[in-house]
Amino acid sequence: MCNLVHSTARVFTHALPIDLMTPPLSEDDSWAAFCVAISRAWAVSRWGSVGVVVGCSGGADSVALLRALCELRSHRLPDACQGFIVAAHLNHGIRGDESDGDQAFVRELADELGVDFLTDNVVGDPSTDEDSLRRFRMSFLRQQAERIGARYVALGHTADDNIETVLHHLFRGTGPAGLAGIAPHRSLGQDLVLTRPMLSITRRVVREVLDSVGQRWREDSSNQNGDYRRNWIRHELIPLVRSKYPDAENAMARAARSQREWRSVIDSLADDWRDRHLISADPLELGRDASTDSCIVIAALQQIWTEQGWPQRAMTMRHWQQLYNSINAASDTVDRYQMPGGIDVCCAERGVVLDATSLRRSP
Ligand SMILES: Nc1ncnc2c1ncn2[C@@H]1O[C@H](COP(=O)(O)OP(=O)(O)OP(=O)(O)O)[C@@H](O)[C@H]1O
Numbered sequence: 001m002c003n004l005v006h007s008t009a010r011v012f013t014h015a016l017p018i019d020l021m022t023p024p025l026s027e028d029d030s031w032a033a034f035c036v037a038i039s040r041a042w043a044v045s046r047w048g049s050v051g052v053v054v055g056c057s058g059g060a061d062s063v064a065l066l067r068a069l070c071e072l073r074s075h076r077l078p079d080a081c082q083g084f085i086v087a088a089h090l091n092h093g094i095r096g097d098e099s100d101g102d103q104a105f106v107r108e109l110a111d112e113l114g115v116d117f118l119t120d121n122v123v124g125d126p127s128t129d130e131d132s133l134r135r136f137r138m139s140f141l142r143q144q145a146e147r148i149g150a151r152y153v154a155l156g157h158t159a160d161d162n163i164e165t166v167l168h169h170l171f172r173g174t175g176p177a178g179l180a181g182i183a184p185h186r187s188l189g190q191d192l193v194l195t196r197p198m199l200s201i202t203r204r205v206v207r208e209v210l211d212s213v214g215q216r217w218r219e220d221s222s223n224q225n226g227d228y229r230r231n232w233i234r235h236e237l238i239p240l241v242r243s244k245y246p247d248a249e250n251a252m253a254r255a256a257r258s259q260r261e262w263r264s265v266i267d268s269l270a271d272d273w274r275d276r277h278l279i280s281a282d283p284l285e286l287g288r289d290a291s292t293d294s295c296i297v298i299a300a301l302q303q304i305w306t307e308q309g310w311p312q313r314a315m316t317m318r319h320w321q322q323l324y325n326s327i328n329a330a331s332d333t334v335d336r337y338q339m340p341g342g343i344d345v346c347c348a349e350r351g352v353v354l355d356a357t358s359l360r361r362s363p
Contacts, residue, residue: 034201034209035068041184042154042197044076049083051150053118055141056087056109058102058218061156063109064206065198067215069154070113086116086148090140092133094126095220102218118144130227142188150192157182157196160203163252164233171229175317176295177302180263181256200253263299270299277327279351284308286327287351294324310356311341326352 047069054069056062066087073085087110091103103119110117120140141153162181169178186194198206210217241248273296279285284304289297298320305312319339326335326347335347344355 030209031213038068038197051084052152053086053088053145053150054154056106058105060217063217065156088118090137091121153194155196158203166256180260266299269296273300284354285351297324314340
């Protein structure tokens with residue numbers, strides 16, 4: 001358990017909507033091409049007139065994203081437009097002065113770009129794992145976005161992050177969803193969407209375009225994120241693969257993209273399966289089915305887990321398969337067991353009941 005104490009959030013405000021003094025985009029430079037790539041991934045017309053919270057670590061990727069969104073908005077939309085951009089930074093406090101330096105850097109950048117800055121400090125244990133840090137960050141960004149009525153939280157994940165994630169999932173064990181990589185958009189609640197508009201842009205390009213406009217960023221002195229397996233993938237495995245297969249990264253990105261397309265077909269079949277097999281919502285009971293392919297039933301089960309907010313981290317393909325077998329089994333098979341995360345499964349005569357009572361009771 002890590003020990004975290006939140007300090008009072010410091011909020012620095014500026015007049016909204018933003019009014020930038022940056023030069024107009026010319027189509028012949030690399031920075032302009034970068035902005036165009038972002039606007040192709042996430043059209044300004046979709047976000048320019050609503051609130052966007054940009055999660056900014058001070059690293060190259062999120063600095064480039066913040067600056068590009070500010071420029072796109074100011075050059076592509078009329079002044080009267082009511083949207084706004086806010087830069088948000090969570091100081092995890094695990095790298096001492098360097099963490100404070102990152103926070104100060106993002107505050108200055110927000111100031112230069114003329115956008116609001118939201119921040120919070122966390123007094124963290126340096127041994128806190130990367131997953132927990134990510135969860136704290138997401139909860140901070142989500143809370144801030146909800147508080148100020150933003151419609152989007154934007155993050156600076158790149159094509160490299162996507163490939164590293166796919167490989168990490170593959171080695172750890174995953175199903176089709178894990179091989180589809182990082183989702184470009186994901187719902188964070190009723191009126192809030194998480195978006196990642198830089199998934200087709202590489203880390204190398206981001207640094208080149210920032211250099212081309214003289215935009216500084218903060219470099220993590222350790223050049224490592226906290227997960228040693230991801231560092232190994234980033235610093236050792238991928239360079240080795242590239243030395244034998246120069247186009248491997250593009251090939252992996254294409255494979256993940258097509259996996260994502262297949263995934264969306266399966267998701268709509270899974271939606272349809274749920275409509276036909278949901279017997280009751282409370283308790284959640286699913287009818288027996290011996291004829292539908294496992295990939296569709298498992299996708300439907302994963303959707304249910306996500307919607308219900310049930311823990312999924314410890315659920316492996318073996319667990320999903322076990323659930324599928326129960327749904328697929330003959331109607332006289334009566335059985336009871338528990339999934340990791342605390343969901344009880346009861347195989348009754350007409351179907352399978354999923355019960356979260358034990359989960360709600362656990363501290
Ligand atoms: N401390 C933070 N506060 C707010 N947002 C953050 C913070 N750290 C990361 N993010 C957001 O999450 C995204 C992914 O995080 P990740 O740890 O992969 O990024 P990073 O390598 O630290 O920084 P960057 O992506 O900015 O170069 C970042 O691009 C950024 O949008």
